Amino acid sequence: xxxxxxxxxxxxxxxxxxxxxxxxxxxxxxxxxxxxxxxxxxxxxxxxxxxxxxxxxxxxxxxxxxxxxxxxxxxxxxxxxxxxxxxxxxxxxxxxxxxxxxxxxxxxxxxxxxxxxxxxxxxxxxxxxxxxxxxxxxxxxxxxxxxxxxxxxxxxxxxxxxxxxxxxxxxxxxxxxxxxxxxxxxxxxxxxxxxxxxxxxxxxxxxxxxxxxxxxxxxxxxxxxxxxxxxxxxxxxxxxxxxxxxxxxxxxxxxxxxxxxxxxxxxxxxxxxxxxxxxxxxxxxxxxxxxxxxxxxxxxxxxxxxxxxxxxxxxxxxxxxxxxxxxxxxxxxxxxxxxxxxxxxxxxxxxxxxxxxxxxxxxxxxxxxxxxxx
Numbered sequence: 001x002x003x004x005x006x007x008x009x010x011x012x013x014x015x016x017x018x019x020x021x022x023x024x025x026x027x028x029x030x031x032x033x034x035x036x037x038x039x040x041x042x043x044x045x046x047x048x049x050x051x052x053x054x055x056x057x058x059x060x061x062x063x064x065x066x067x068x069x070x071x072x073x074x075x076x077x078x079x080x081x082x083x084x085x086x087x088x089x090x091x092x093x094x095x096x097x098x099x100x101x102x103x104x105x106x107x108x109x110x111x112x113x114x115x116x117x118x119x120x121x122x123x124x125x126x127x128x129x130x131x132x133x134x135x136x137x138x139x140x141x142x143x144x145x146x147x148x149x150x151x152x153x154x155x156x157x158x159x160x161x162x163x164x165x166x167x168x169x170x171x172x173x174x175x176x177x178x179x180x181x182x183x184x185x186x187x188x189x190x191x192x193x194x195x196x197x198x199x200x201x202x203x204x205x206x207x208x209x210x211x212x213x214x215x216x217x218x219x220x221x222x223x224x225x226x227x228x229x230x231x232x233x234x235x236x237x238x239x240x241x242x243x244x245x246x247x248x249x250x251x252x253x254x255x256x257x258x259x260x261x262x263x264x265x266x267x268x269x270x271x272x273x274x275x276x277x278x279x280x281x282x283x284x285x286x287x288x289x290x291x292x293x294x295x296x297x298x299x300x301x302x303x304x305x306x307x308x309x310x311x312x313x314x315x316x317x318x319x320x321x322x323x324x325x326x327x328x329x330x331x332x333x334x335x336x337x338x339x340x341x342x343x344x345x346x347x348x349x350x351x352x353x354x355x356x357x358x359x360x361x362x363x364x365x366x367x368x369x370x371x372x373x374x
Contacts, residue, residue, distance in 0.1 A: 060128030084364035092337035129341035206240030
């Protein structure tokens with residue numbers, strides 16, 4: 001080990017489990033070295049020179065435009081997107097429903113619609129992303145495209161009768177804009193929903209019956225988040241909302257997260273194919289008032305609590321999946337976040353002397369399956 005520089009792992013020839021079926025095809029190198037770089041560009045340059053065999057890319061612009069060097073062009077480096085079938089991270093601007101301006105779900109739906117993903121994807125991310133749907137996007141646990149069956153309706157209870165049809169049958173989707181950053185058709189729908197919630201566009205901006213303008217603050221903690229917030233701010237301004245973007249340091253951000261002292265913040269939840277007790281911490285009703293949970297939107301819905309309990313009590317795979325999909329359906333229909341985007345897998349570049357099996361596990365790229373080509 002060289003602190004701050006590299007760590008090397010060597011295979012233990014006496015490993016007790018090497019002959020077990022669970023280890024078949026894995027750990028095919030006698031030595032694996034991880035190099036560390038303080039600068040992302042330096043790490044990329046090292047890969048280009050062959051000082052690293054495999055690179056998992058996280059920068060969409062670099063993936064789209066940076067891999068144009070000779071080793072890629074002549075086939076010595078393979079570029080591939082390895083599909084992920086476990087839930088994509090759920091990221092977005094979380095509405096703090098503890099604040100009066102976000103109490104009405106029509107307001108939250110309108111603002112979620114107002115986020116122009118197509119513009120952001122084309123202008124900020126080289127069209128590398130897809131829109132994230134729900135809280136288990138890309139996995140069998142997602143409610144997208146799947147109608148609620150009788151098992152799930154039993155979990156939903158009375159909520160099954162009040163859900164809009166497009167949520168119950170899984171056909172709901174966010175609007176797709178023309179990518180202009182100012183799609184008038186979408187903005188008209190946004191203004192219409194806000195009108196139903198009591199807000200009117202005037203020469204003073206978007207105001208309520210008392211003449212008060214709709215104002216909000218989006219608190220962020222880094223420049224990447226700020227970039228997305230400023231894009232959203234421009235759209236909100238077009239419909240009369242005065243949105244302030246506030247960049248705070250890590251300590252401040254942690255403090256406002258803990259005490260829920262914000263209007264909107266970027267938030268991310270990581271779900272697996274086996275969600276469990278953490279869902280109470282994420283979305284349980286107690287988190288609306290108890291400090292320090294990850295219930296950033298302030299969700300307090302007995303139907304969601306019931307779905308989480310059904311998930312924890314399930315004794316069969318069928319009951320478990322039904323409960324998770326019910327939770328997903330309720331969270332999506334509650335419009336608690338402005339959903340962001342995900343890559344749908346990992347962007348992986350590898351020198352052609354490194355091989356991998358065609359089949360990869362549900363989470364996507366798995367480095368322990370690699371081998372050196374003859």
